[in-house]
Amino acid sequence: MPRYAMVIDLQRCVGCGACSIACRNENNVPEGIYWSNKITETVGTFPNVRYHYIPTLCNHCEYAPCVRGCPTQAMHKLDNGITMHDPKKCIGCKYCEFNCPYGVIYFNWKAPHQFWRNKNSLLKGGTASPREEVKKVGAKKTPYENPERGATLPANRSKGVVEKCTFCDHRVKKGLLPRCAEACPANARVFGDIKDPNSDVSKLLGKFRPFRLREQIGTNPHIFYIRGFNPAQYKQTKGGI
Template structure:
């Protein structure tokens, strides 16, 4: 049984946001909900300033507070140690949100893609309304959706929480998480912690790594390496 983890190389990350866009497209995320995001810090005093980016996502903690606190077991551990969420069991109590110290669990409080039902055009007399565009495209509700999620529910219903799943629907097919695949700088590396020859183990062995809020004992499986480091390694996205 694999033990999946992600390494994020802060030296390679340019803060482009490609991971955020890729995640939204892959998982059909509505406006206002991001499973993948980033924190931006400005360091120094103008004009001598630089930006520091830290990508964020579910840490898939080994000792996950969200799983422990879920009364219906909607949040649970699955193959590879991935923290999964079953929306059919979720009652929207949001205990997981309260328990998660990383703030990465989102609550879907409105109808997903409800904006596509609006009849008021964005620019009167100039643009079509969302409902008119849907009619012209012959779609109902959502003009485009990634149906590769299939049985993993392409669009979540209202009144449930949702979060990053390490693209479980891709991993079980032998594919990398889409944020890893889409990163143009190869700043995200995914693989098996229990495989001594995996790329994630190579990087964790060569560079000092940190995890968010390690003091809480959650044992996150998202590791950050380097900030500025002149050392180099052969670029890779990892592997399964």
């Protein structure tokens, strides 16, 4: 059985956000919820400043606090290392969200895709209401809904349960890459089996010294970051007093 992991090459990542948009489309992620997200940081004092950008997603930790804390095993591990959620068992206690060290789990505080539930058209008799538009294309919640997401998880989660990245388990099952990796125009996301020494993931981890988020708390996250883009030059110096 493989153990899936992802390497994110920060030298290649340009922060375009294509991963987040692709994820949103693939997984029917509602407004206000981010399976694929980012951490941005500005360091230094003007004019000596620098901007850092780290793409984030579920770390699919080996020792996942969300899995350990879930009272009903709604949050669980698959044999291939993916941290999976079963909304049918979720009681909405939000302990996984409270317990996640990486801030990648979100709660559906209201029924998702509210905009598309609206029955009012902008121009009565002239334009279709969002609800009518959804009906016309034969979808359930949104006109751009991806029904394939429904293979392993309800295509649209309901209010009162949490949701998060599943490494696109429905695609991986079919031998496809997670949508974020596929959509990345810079090939900054590399997905694969960390147990296979010949996988691209393993090769990259042998070539570059990776870092992981909040490694010190012992969750053994499986999102690895390598390199970092920095075109800056500076005059060689030994400093001074």
